Amino acid sequence: xxxxxxxxxxxxxxxxxxxxxxxxTAAVVLLHGRGxxxxxxxxxxxxxxxxxxxxxxxxxxxxxxxxxPVDAPRERREPWLxxxxxxxxxxxxxxxxxxxxxxxxxxxxxxxxxxxxxEYVAGNPERYGGLTMLAGGLLGPDPAAERSGSLSGxxxxxxxxxxxxxxxxxxxxxxxxxxRRLDADVTERVYxxxxxxxxxxxxxxxxxxxxxxx
Numbered sequence: 001x002x003x004x005x006x007x008x009x010x011x012x013x014x015x016x017x018x019x020x021x022x023x024x025t026a027a028v029v030l031l032h033g034r035g036x037x038x039x040x041x042x043x044x045x046x047x048x049x050x051x052x053x054x055x056x057x058x059x060x061x062x063x064x065x066x067x068x069p070v071d072a073p074r075e076r077r078e079p080w081l082x083x084x085x086x087x088x089x090x091x092x093x094x095x096x097x098x099x100x101x102x103x104x105x106x107x108x109x110x111x112x113x114x115x116x117x118x119e120y121v122a123g124n125p126e127r128y129g130g131l132t133m134l135a136g137g138l139l140g141p142d143p144a145a146e147r148s149g150s151l152s153g154x155x156x157x158x159x160x161x162x163x164x165x166x167x168x169x170x171x172x173x174x175x176x177x178x179x180r181r182l183d184a185d186v187t188e189r190v191y192x193x194x195x196x197x198x199x200x201x202x203x204x205x206x207x208x209x210x211x212x213x214x
Contacts, residue, residue, distance in 0.1 A: 007080075007086060009058075012058055016054065018054045018055040021098035021099075026053045026104045027055075027092075027094075027100040027129075028053055028105075028108060028210055029091050030056070030057040031088070031107070031108070032110065036113075038059040039057070041057055050210050054095065054100070064112065065115075066081045070115060070136070070166075071141055085116075088116065088120045102126060102127065102129070106130040107131045109133055111167075112136065114133035114134050114137070117131060121154070122178065126152065129210075129212070133175065134202055137158070143178045148182075149182060151182045152183060154185065156176075156179045160190060162192055189201065189202075
């Protein structure tokens with residue numbers, strides 16, 4: 001898909017903050033959850049702001065990236081998922097135009113945004129600056145199905161609450177295993193009583209990833 005196609009997320013806005021393109025040495029792609037917005041989620045970047053980092057937050061059409069629960073088959077998510085992946089490609093093109101390579105690009109996703117970030121990285125394996133999946137997991141009946149290639153040691157953080165109503169600890173564990181098989185450097189965390197939320201340890205993990213690439 002291209003910026004001009006008729007997919008659900010075609011032409012979606014990409015909200016930016018942080019370093020201007022001419023001064024950027026790293027990029028952080030923030031993918032919001034269902035029901036949220038790019039501008040609201042971008043406020044989270046205040047918690048891991050670093051000079052030299054440009055922050056890019058694409059906006060999902062209708063405040064959702066795709067329909068269905070995490071274990072639904074891929075065909076039930078089309079054309080939304082492919083359109084969302086195309087929008088992530090367009091977001092990365094913004095970083096590349098600023099001279100930021102993928103090995104200095106960090107993904108941060110929450111809930112549906114975490115699943116989208118994970119699907120993008122797993123489906124386009126190479127060395128990235130990092131991936132943080134908060135309260136989300138890889139999609140489909142089998143998170144490890146049809147995935148191959150190498151992430152060449154890309155740091156990956158996956159975490160959720162043990163009482164999260166939208167993603168289970170088992171889904172997070174399967175997601176972590178899938179990334180280990182793709183040669184990522186994986187950190188997996190399950191937190192007591194966190195629910196569907198983000199905590200300070202997760203923010204610290206993001207901050208460390210961004211600090212490592214600016």
